[in-house]
Each structure stands twice: as structure tokens, then as C-alpha cells.
Amino acid sequence: EGYEGDLGEVSERIKRTAFKITRAGDLIGRETAESIGTEFGIIDLSLAPTPAVGDSIADILEEMGLEQVGAHGTTAAVALLNDAVKKGGVMASSYVGGLSGAFIPVSEDRGMRHGVEDGTLSLEKLEAMTSVCSVGLDMFAVPESTPTDKLAGIILDECSIGVVNNKTTGVRVIPGGIEGETIDLGGLLGEVPVMEVSEASSGE
Numbered sequence: 001e002g003y004e005g006d007l008g009e010v011s012e013r014i015k016r017t018a019f020k021i022t023r024a025g026d027l028i029g030r031e032t033a034e035s036i037g038t039e040f041g042i043i044d045l046s047l048a049p050t051p052a053v054g055d056s057i058a059d060i061l062e063e064m065g066l067e068q069v070g071a072h073g074t075t076a077a078v079a080l081l082n083d084a085v086k087k088g089g090v091m092a093s094s095y096v097g098g099l100s101g102a103f104i105p106v107s108e109d110r111g112m113r114h115g116v117e118d119g120t121l122s123l124e125k126l127e128a129m130t131s132v133c134s135v136g137l138d139m140f141a142v143p144e145s146t147p148t149d150k151l152a153g154i155i156l157d158e159c160s161i162g163v164v165n166n167k168t169t170g171v172r173v174i175p176g177g178i179e180g181e182t183i184d185l186g187g188l189l190g191e192v193p194v195m196e197v198s199e200a201s202s203g204e
Contacts, residue, residue, distance in 0.1 A: 010064055011084045018045065018088030026093040044098030045089040046134060047081075049109035051190035057081075057102050058111025069111055070121030078102060079132035099168060101134030107174075107185055107192035108139055116140075116193045117182075123154075123195050131161050136169035141183055141192040144176050151175070153202030 025043050033040040049057045058069035061077045082101040090096050104126065106112045115121030123140070130136050136158045142151070155171045162169030176183050177194045184191050 007080060011080055014081060014084035015088030015091075018085045019092045022089040022092035022096070026095070029095075040095060042095045042097030043089070043093050045085055045096055045100035046098060047085065047102045049103060049105065049112075050188055051108055051110055053110065056109050056111035057104060058109055058115060062111065068118060068120045069115040070125050074121075074125060075128050075132055078104070078129050082133060099134040103135050103138060104129055104133055105139035105172070106141070106195075107183075107190040108188065110190070113191060113193060116195055123197065127154075127157060127161070130158060130169060131165060134168070136162065137171045137173065139172050139174070139189070139192060141174040141176055141194045142197050143179050143194055145178075146175055146197050147201075149202040150197055154197075 022043055022045060029043065030040050047057055047060075049055050060081060061069050061074060064077050064081070066073060066077055085102070086096075086100055089100065104112060106116055106121075106126070112121060123137075123142075126140065127137060137154065142154075151173065154173065158169050158171050174183065174185075174192060179194050179196050181194045182191050183194065
């Protein structure tokens with residue numbers, strides 16, 4: 001049923017975990033760099049999921065209290081997760097860099113995929129989550145018949161989030177199949193359900 005505790009306690013627990021993992025990575029990184037005679041670079045604190053069981057960012061959000069990813073409060077949970085991971089990691093190393101935050105690709109995260117399949121995670125909610133995570137709309141599918149004006153509108157919306165928030169965003173969209181179908185991309189790319197797109201035109 002998820003972690004029992006208020007948001008402050010959840011944040012502290014994530015920060016402590018991020019600190020421990022980053023400290024270990026920092027020590028291993030320094031030792032490795034020294035052993036091969038090169039300079040130590042940076043540690044990227046990004047949380048990158050895979051389709052394997054146990055590698056889901058959505059599962060973390062649900063452990064924080066959400067019944068299912070996409071429910072009201074999901075964007076706030078992503079924001080809390082990102083903030084806590086960065087704060088815990090920065091305390092553990094002076095060499096934090098990269099995007100350093102949660103990735104939310106639909107095809108590469110079993111929990112995200114299940115949220116789409118069950119109808120709790122819509123394209124609009126996914127877009128809202130990108131305003132507080134480290135990346136943009138990632139590895140999601142729309143119907144093959146989606147007109148170019150709608151694809152352009154999706155990309156423009158995400159670009160606007162990046163510009164306003166002064167952060168890196170991107171769009172990896174997969175046009176294919178019909179709404180409700182699942183496309184098997186293979187390997188670490190996973191499977192992706194084809195999401196519903198608004199019927200309204202985005203203009204010329």
C-alpha cells in the first residue's frame with residue numbers, strides 16, 4: 001500500500017538513499033579514475049527505468065502513496081522525488097552533473113505502461129509530469145493516423161515547457177498502430193500502448 005509517512009519523511013528517506021548510493025558511486029568513480037590514470041568526471045543522478053521488474057519509476061511513485069501513476073498528485077510526487085534525489089546526491093559528491101532526475105519513458109517503464117493501459121495515465125498528464133522531471137515526453141506512442149499538425153502541437157507544447165522552465169526537454173514519439181494496441185519495440189525499449197490523442201485540430 002506504499003510507504004506510510006508524511007511527505008517530509010518520504011523526502012528524507014529518499015535523500016538518505018540517494019546520499020548513500022551517490023557516495024558509493026563517487027568513491028568507486030575516484031578509485032577507477034585513479035587506477036586508469038585519468039581525471040574523475042561527473043556523477044549523473046538520473047533515475048532511468050528499464051522494462052525489467054523492479055526498475056520502474058512509476059513503482060517508486062506508487063510506493064510514495066499513489067494508487068496508480070497518473071492519479072491526481074502524480075506530478076507532485078515526481079517533483080518531490082526529483083528534489084529529494086538531487087539534494088541527497090549533491091550532499092554526497094561535488095561532481096554531480098548531467099540531467100540528474102527521473103526519466104519517465106512509457107515503453108521503458110512497466111509501471112508507466114500499465115498506467116496508460118489502465119487509463120489512469122493520459123498524454124496530458126504525462127506532459128504535466130515533464131514540467132517537473134528531467135526530460136520531456138519520452139518513448140510514447142500515438143496512432144499512426146495522427147496528422148502532422150497534432151504531432152507538431154505535441155512537440156510545441158513540450159518545447160514551451162522547456163523554454164519557460166529553462167530546462168532540457170525532448171519528444172520521442174512513436175506513431176504506429178491504432179489507439180489501444182500495444183507495440184513491441186524489443187529489448188530494453190520494451191512495449192508501448194498506443195495513446196489517445198485529442199480529436200481537436202491543432203491548426204495549420
